[in-house]
Amino acid sequence: MQKNCIYLDNNATTKVDPEVVEAMMPYMTDFYGNPSSMHTFGGQVGKAVKQARQQVAALLGADDSEIIFTSCGTEGDNAAIRAALLAQPEKRHIITTQVEHPAVLNVCKQLETQGYTVTYLSVNGKGQLDLDELEASLTGNTALVTIMYANNETGVIFPIEQIGLRVKEYGAIFHVDAVQAVGKIPLNMKTSTVDMLTMSGHKIHAPKGVGVLYVRRGVRFRPFIIGGQQERGRRSGTENVPGIIALGKAAELEMLHLEEATKRERKLRDRLEQAILTKIPDCEVNGDPTQRLPNTTNIGFKYIEGEAILLYLNQHGICASSGSACSSGSLEPSHVLRAMGLPYTILHGSIRFSLCRYTTEAEIDQVIAVMPDIIQRLRDMSPFKNDQAGWLQAQTLAHR
Amino acid sequence: MWEYTDKVLELFYNPKNQGEIEETAEQNVKVATGEVGSIACGDALRLHLKVQVNTDKILDARFQTFGCTSAIASSSALTELVKGLTLDEALAVTNKDIANYLGGLPEAKMHCSVMGQEALEAAIFNYRGIEREVHDDDDEGALICTCFGISDTKIRRVIRENSLITAEEVTNYVKAGGGCGSCLATIDDIIKEVQRESALEIAAPASNKIAVATKIAPSTLTTVQKIALIQKVLDEEVRPVLLADGGDVELYDVEGDKVKVLLQGACGSCSSSTATLKIAIEARLRDRISQSIVVEAVEPLF
Numbered sequence: 001m002q003k004n005c006i007y008l009d010n011n012a013t014t015k016v017d018p019e020v021v022e023a024m025m026p027y028m029t030d031f032y033g034n035p036s037s038m039h040t041f042g043g044q045v046g047k048a049v050k051q052a053r054q055q056v057a058a059l060l061g062a063d064d065s066e067i068i069f070t071s072c073g074t075e076g077d078n079a080a081i082r083a084a085l086l087a088q089p090e091k092r093h094i095i096t097t098q099v100e101h102p103a104v105l106n107v108c109k110q111l112e113t114q115g116y117t118v119t120y121l122s123v124n125g126k127g128q129l130d131l132d133e134l135e136a137s138l139t140g141n142t143a144l145v146t147i148m149y150a151n152n153e154t155g156v157i158f159p160i161e162q163i164g165l166r167v168k169e170y171g172a173i174f175h176v177d178a179v180q181a182v183g184k185i186p187l188n189m190k191t192s193t194v195d196m197l198t199m200s201g202h203k204i205h206a207p208k209g210v211g212v213l214y215v216r217r218g219v220r221f222r223p224f225i226i227g228g229q230q231e232r233g234r235r236s237g238t239e240n241v242p243g244i245i246a247l248g249k250a251a252e253l254e255m256l257h258l259e260e261a262t263k264r265e266r267k268l269r270d271r272l273e274q275a276i277l278t279k280i281p282d283c284e285v286n287g288d289p290t291q292r293l294p295n296t297t298n299i300g301f302k303y304i305e306g307e308a309i310l311l312y313l314n315q316h317g318i319c320a321s322s323g324s325a326c327s328s329g330s331l332e333p334s335h336v337l338r339a340m341g342l343p344y345t346i347l348h349g350s351i352r353f354s355l356c357r358y359t360t361e362a363e364i365d366q367v368i369a370v371m372p373d374i375i376q377r378l379r380d381m382s383p384f385k386n387d388q389a390g391w392l393q394a395q396t397l398a399h400r
Numbered sequence: 401m402w403e404y405t406d407k408v409l410e411l412f413y414n415p416k417n418q419g420e421i422e423e424t425a426e427q428n429v430k431v432a433t434g435e436v437g438s439i440a441c442g443d444a445l446r447l448h449l450k451v452q453v454n455t456d457k458i459l460d461a462r463f464q465t466f467g468c469t470s471a472i473a474s475s476s477a478l479t480e481l482v483k484g485l486t487l488d489e490a491l492a493v494t495n496k497d498i499a500n501y502l503g504g505l506p507e508a509k510m511h512c513s514v515m516g517q518e519a520l521e522a523a524i525f526n527y528r529g530i531e532r533e534v535h536d537d538d539d540e541g542a543l544i545c546t547c548f549g550i551s552d553t554k555i556r557r558v559i560r561e562n563s564l565i566t567a568e569e570v571t572n573y574v575k576a577g578g579g580c581g582s583c584l585a586t587i588d589d590i591i592k593e594v595q596r597e598s599a600l601e602i603a604a605p606a607s608n609k610i611a612v613a614t615k616i617a618p619s620t621l622t623t624v625q626k627i628a629l630i631q632k633v634l635d636e637e638v639r640p641v642l643l644a645d646g647g648d649v650e651l652y653d654v655e656g657d658k659v660k661v662l663l664q665g666a667c668g669s670c671s672s673s674t675a676t677l678k679i680a681i682e683a684r685l686r687d688r689i690s691q692s693i694v695v696e697a698v699e700p701l702f
Contacts, residue, residue, distance in 0.1 A: 307468040312413075330578070
């Protein structure tokens with residue numbers, strides 16, 4: 001199994017911070033009590049869970065009582081959507097966007113089969129929403145607006161607070177999938193218009209299998225998982241204590257590193273991006289160049305296909321990801337890039353590099369060193385060398 | 401991550417025969433080119449064949465591919481497979497041959513091998529001035545998958561050639577149904593139609609019995625074709641004999657070369673049922689279909 005690599009796929013998952021591992025280990029070995037137990041052995045675990053809740057609440061600028069531990073981001077999204085609808089059974093309209101994560105999109109699609117109407121807001125070429133379209137979609141029948149904070153593929157950040165102000169005018173519940181935003185941009189739920197917010201542990205250097213759903217005090221919440229009374233009855237099931245402790249520690253570390261790491265990642269990201277754009281012809285950055293996460297760049301390489309690029313990168317020990325169909329198991333390229341209306345020449349050959357606080361300058365330099373040759377080798381094989389290629393000209397290049 | 405064979409990776413990282421072949425003034429030599437796929441669909445292949453005119457022999461083959469790892473490896477494999485063949489021999493190369501050359505492809509990537517086979521056909525047909533069967537958007541009902549522009553002709557062909565039995569397999573092989581998915585039900589219908597047609601082909605009038613049996617080599621029979629043929633032999637040649645003795649036989653299941661039957665009536669309780677199985681049924685099926693067939697009796701459920 002490959003251990004050492006240049007890991008630039010941090011929007012997919014992150015390395016667990018050694019301090020996080022250290023914090024959680026005793027709860028996998030010595031302190032295995034059930035936090036709900038009455039005895040001291042369990043009670044001390046309950047106290048540790050409480051501390052983790054405070055650590056997460058601090059990161060989000062929230063109150064402890066507004067934090068519900070979940071198993072992952074997908075659960076948080078599912079729970080938020082269903083809770084919002086159960087709390088307002090008379091309303092049958094949902095607003096979301098075309099570029100959401102499947103954890104939101106697929107729930108919405110399922111709800112459409114159950115009599116709900118869903119508006120999927122479009123994005124422009126930079127991946128940004130049209131707030132007028134949102135405004136025009138809101139009605140008194142709108143139960144829920146569920147919109148991501150930052151896009152996982154392009155890093156594009158949506159104007160969440162502006163959106164929230166509009167949503168509040170119509171009395172709808174506002175849920176935000178912030179899985180990619182938490183730990184990368186400062187958040188403060190106390191001054192926010194957001195009613196519910198999802199985050200995931202493994203995107204912020206905690207392990208997989210733990211997440212959080214923030215629910216603003218006063219927002220009516222109907223639980224998705226019912227059983228015992230854990231999480232004050234809002235998410236039953238014995239707590240994943242080691243995961244929760246880990247998430248608490250990871251949240252504490254994110255707060256500690258946020259400002260400095262953000263600056264550093266942005267600098268390295270820009271260095272990578274600029275070098276690629278300078279050294280390699282016919283490529284461009286996908287998504288809003290300014291309203292974007294500091295750690296993410298999504299670059300489209302014309303006339304070649306993404307999975308092939310990934311495999312060459314893999315040969316050099318570099319991990320990235322692609323929005324191409326061939327790398328995903330689906331036959332359709334990224335729904336995010338398609339929604340942005342990118343031309344086919346770019347669509348299939350887009351690569352996402354996502355950095356973290358462990359990314360080094362030397363690693364970025366190594367990527368910069370190998371990319372031109374990889375792209376050239378694949379373009380040498382491609383029948384489409386430029387937009388003037390006859391075969392390409394005969395085809396429709398516009399977005400389908 | 402996809403699990404690619406070593407051969408796929410070898411031909412991806414070190415592709416053979418990549419590039420173009422340009423037409424030269426060389427005597428007795430022509431270049432044939434075939435193009436399939438599109439940048440919209442996410443994979444495309446342009447195949448170049450250098451053909452010796454008087455012998456129809458492929459002297460050289462090269463490719464230009466836009467696509468993933470397996471598309472590039474399949475293209476490279478194709479060029480290796482066809483070099484030295486005559487055009488007629490090359491036309492017999494199937495997508496299975498390409499996949500086999502690579503030591504297999506992930507199921508979801510089989511369409512890359514199909515693209516190779518189609519490019520080969522396109523190049524040879526272009527060379528010979530034969531119009532290929534292409535879908536026509538105006539031809540009502542011919543275009544099945546609008547996302548990837550796949551016609552029923554192509555879907556039917558790939559179902560037959562690869563013995564596909566599910567819409568998911570069709571998607572893996574030609575992409576049809578892999579977009580919005582609205583044509584998946586239609587693909588299911590096409591699969592059923594092809595299966596029905598195959599069964600009918602086999603159950604042709606008795607006068608054509610021998611012709612049908614010899615036309616379809618046992619090794620190339622699809623599962624459906626094989627079952628239909630077994631049923632036909634049982635109905636026409638075995639059951640009349642057993643019925644005359646107060647017995648009967650019913651086909652219960654077919655697993656590879658193992659044919660399971662229910663012996664009924666007098667045959668069910670006959671002390672010579674083993675002989676009936678071996679002589680009256682197994683020997684007949686071996687003679688008509690395949691020497692490797694083994695017949696077993698199963699006990700009735702009630």
